[in-house]
Each structure stands twice: as C-alpha cells, then as structure tokens.
Amino acid sequence: MRSLRSTLAAALLGLFTVLAPALAQEAPLPNESWSFGGLFASYDLAAAQRGFWVYYKVCSACHTMNQMHYRDLAGIGITEAQIRAIAAGVTVPQGINDQGEETTGPALPADQFRAPFPNEQSARAALGGALPPDLSLIVNAREGHANYVYGILTGFVEPPKGFVVPPGRYYNEQFPGHLIAMPPPLHDDAVTYADGTKATVPQMAHDVVTFLAWASNPELVQRKQIGVRVVLFLLLLTGLTYAAKRKVWADVH
C-alpha cells in the first residue's frame, strides 16, 4: 500500500512530495506485513478481535475512542450477543434522571466507547499534564500510519548513553524527539488471549494496530470490493465509448 501510494503520488504530482522529512532523525519505520495493505486485502479479523481485547484491557485505561460505538464491533466479526455482553460490562454516564441527578449505568451497543476520564482537564491532572490522543483515527492521523503506531508500541528501548530522560517521560526510538509521556503500555502476557495466541509485545502491538487501522478506516473492505466493480465497469464503458466514437468518426476525412 505504501509503495502504491508513493507511486500514485509521484505519478499525480510529479515533484510535489509532501512527506515530512522530520521522521529522518527517528529510528527507521518498521515494515510490518499488514493484512489490510494490498489492493484487494481486507482485515485479519482474528487479529482485529485480539487487538480490541488489547485496547479494552490496556489502552482504554487512558485513551478515548470517541468515534467508536460498541455496535461498530460487528465490523470485526464480534456477534451481537458478545457486543451486548461487552457493553454491559462497562459503566457509562446516562444523563440526568427525573430528580435532576446525574446517573450512570451499563452501556448499550449504541453507546460510544467509554471515555476513561470525564474531561480533558481530569485526564491531564491524572496523567502528569499529558493528554493521551483519541485513538479513533490514529492510524490515519500519523505520518507512517500503521507502521508508525506499531513502531511507537514496540519502540521503548534503552536510551543511548548520556541521553537524559526526565521523570514522567520515557525514551521511545520512534517518537519525534524520543521523549514520550506514555509509559511502555505493553508487557509480555499483559493480556490473556481467548484463542490461546501467546501475548508477546510484538504480537499484541500487531493485533492492536490491526484493530486501530480498522477503527480508522472501517469502510476499507467494502470500499475495495465496490471499487473493483466500479473500475472494471468504467474500463468496459471506456472501451465501448471508444468503439462508438470510432464508428461515429469513421465517415470523417
């Protein structure tokens, strides 16, 4: 996909390259093989479901996913009964009751993913001043996309000698400037996978990035399926139109 994007971009814009040179100082982007990368590819649903589990157990402690609703999980093959169960296990605000009091209760499939903090200020207060970015569009919102997010999750290494890491900051080889406010979120066996997959850090990072890529572009599979039909139809139509044009023009000259 990356190579396709660059080829298309070059073909379209010639010299117009807008790739930020800022990534140059950081570690090279990982080059993971993604299920959703190719022209006709779709999401590895097992990985996306495991990735949701990682998000649910780990990421959601600090990060919002405001664009997502529990009902959306049907898109990665989670059944309606499972969605109801997942939602019911989460307590969310449910507005004002007849007595004028704020109430909370178990979520419904139509509810937004639960936000870990009621507002930005409380998040910053609890997390040393940092605001964890919303993850709904994170794969689209970073140069380098899925590989970049994977690189962040697996990029917590020992800082080079002499590199001072202040308290409340962590060294990450992928992060611009290397000092990130997020502590290393993943450790081996941080979650237990229901399907028995061993929860290593690279495995969990790969799974959660697959989930986040789906969350950023949930229409991708349908889009490509329709796209194949639309482009083939239009190619056929172009051919027919060209034949018709030649027939019309045959008596000229």
Next chain:
Amino acid sequence: MAGLHNSDYKNPVLNWIDTRLPILSFMHKEYGTFPTPKNFNYLWNFGALATVTLVVMMITGIFLAMNYQPNTTLAFDSVQHIMRDVNYGWMIRYIHQNGASMFFIVVYIHILRGMYYGSYKKPRELLWMLGVVILLLLMATAFMGYVLPWGQMSYWGATVITNLFSAFPVVGHGIVTLLWGGFSIDNPTLNRFYALHYLLPFIIVGVVFLHIAALHITGSNNPLGIDPKGPQDTLPFHPYYTAKDSVGLCAFFVIWAAIVFFAPNILSDPNNFIPANPLQTPPDIVPEWYFLPFYAMLRSVPNKLGGVCVMFSSILVLFFLPWLDTSRVRSARFRPIFRQLIWVWVVACFGLGAVGAHPPEGIWVIIGRICTLYYFLHFLVILPLLGKLEKPLPLPESISVAVMRGGGPLPAGAAAKPMEKA
C-alpha cells in the same frame, strides 16, 4: 402572434413548448448542430470534464450538507459521522474530497491547453478572462471547503491564508476581521465559510454559463489555431464531439474512481485527522497540493506585503495575457521558440509546487526565487518580445487542407489519423 418562435418540432407537446420558450431549439443549435472545428485532439475534452466535475461536486456536496454540522464543536465529529454511519457516506465524501483535486488537475490542464494553442488571443480575450474568474472562484471555494472538516490543517491553513489579507495597509485588518466574523478564527468563521462554500459553486455555474456563451459566439479554437474557412473545416458538435468527449469522460472517471476506492487519502494530510486545536500549531503548515505553487511564491519574497502581492499577481497577470502575448499566431505548433519556452514555464510551475511542499530553507529558497522570477519573466518579458522576434512557421491554408496532408510540423493528432470502422 408576433414574437413567438417558429419551431421545427413535429411533436405537438415539444412544439408547444418550443414555440413559447425556444429552449429546445437553443440546445439543438448550441449542442447539436453547433459547427466545431474537425481537428480537435483529446486536450479539447477538458472543458467538458471540468463542467461534469462541477456538477458531480455540487451533487455530492448537497448530500454532504444534509449531514454536516457547521459548528466548531460538531464539525469534525459530523464528518466522521458521514464516514461511518451515513449510508455510503464514505463514498460521497471521498468523491467530493478527491473531486477537488481532480477539478484542479482538469482545470490546470485546460488552462495549459489554452496557453499552448493560443486560445486566449483575439477574439477570445473575454472568454479567457472569464476562465480566469472561474479559476479564482474555484480557488476560493476549494479553500473554504478545506476548512469545513475542522481538522488541524483546516484550522491552521485558514489561519495562514486569512492572515495574508492583514498585509494590506489601512484596510488589511478590517478585511481579516470581516473574514473571521470576530477577532480570531472561530465558530462565526466556520459558519460563513460554510455558507460561502455552498454559495460560490452556483456563482461558478453562472460564470461557466457566460464562459460557454462567449465560446459559442467566437467558436472554439483548435490545435492549428487558424479559423475554420467553411463547412468543410467543421463538424456538428453532436454526434462527433459528444462521442469524443464521452471517451475522455469515461477515462477520467476511471482515474477518479481508482483514487476514491483504492487510495482515497493519498492526497490528504495526516494532520487533518486530528481535530482543530487553536493551542497547538502543526510542525509544518502545508496547503493542499493545488495551492503549493502559489504558497511557494508567497514565501519567496522576504516581505509580507510583497509576498502577498506577488502571489495575487501570479493570477492577475493571466487577465492581461491576451495583450502581453504580441504574436498573432495562435498555436504553438507554428511558433518554434514559444513551443519550447512554454515548457520551461511549466517546469517552473512544478518547481514552485515542490518548493511549496518543503520548509523554506537552504536550496528551496533559491529554487523558489528563481522559479517565481521565471514565472513572471515568461509573461512580462518573454511573451511581449517573442511575438516580435520569433519567426513563425507558415500556417496551413485551412483546417481541412492541413488534416488531409497530415498537418503542420507535428503529427496532427487523433483526428488526422485514418479511421477504421469499429
């Protein structure tokens, strides 16, 4: 019964209408039998492509408007609502979003076609100037449309562009306050940009109508740049050019669809997937690709007012092109030096595009200044002098003579090739 149109339509209903409002006769005259030079190449498709793109943009835009919320607290989320929850909302939005880029590709090629074949020269000066008006309106519409998703680049792009007007002495700050609807970019700004983004396309339709009306008075230019001498040089618009435009249109749709369905975000900035945040400036504020050459010119002048003037002049100079080019030969085919120098100008434009995409440091500053200089040199010095100094090649006697013999120094294009029955 004076004043009623004497209609040729046999069908009584059509005849009844056409007698009272001869719109059918008008359409038949302007798009049916309209005599059109027989030697168009496929570059003459791009006017039709631009018209169709405008229509597609308006239709998709209306459906987007049904679901979009022009409010700073809701705009970003409402776009995601369209992408995720509205039936085929992602398709409508990706068509519209990439349609802006397709529009500019088509319009830039259309303009370059006009420049290469001298379509702006007498008697088509006003036709050309109306085209420049359309370009300006298109730029304003595209700019305001890019603000609506209210992402980081929407907000900061709007900040940079609206602040340009503050460079003008006396009235500058007043203009900026008027654009913003206040003293910073905020909800009133988004509201008025939304209203204007909905309004301007209809104004574009009006100017396009004038553009086409002017075209139908002067008639089309053609790759040879000589006037048709009689019926042997022309073909009725229908079916010949309806058929030829359809081929280009289908091919154009293939490219547009390929981008929409397989790489819809290839031209978008990752920063615009982050909601607008007035407290956090992105590392680089980069406009959409179609504004990069103008952005480069703006930044090539080490003075704010100077940069703004140079940027606006780059479009304004196009209004004077019919008089700056002193050569009476239209087509570059018969202008051996111009035919090469126009490509140098194109290279300068691409160079400016590359400069606009990079931070203004080191070599990019120098390239930017050279290209800006050449851009204006082409219009203000080269074209006026070249018309006097260049010795044009002999023009063919007529279009049909040139077509029969295979045309001028270049192959005469698709129309000149012998056609086989399909």
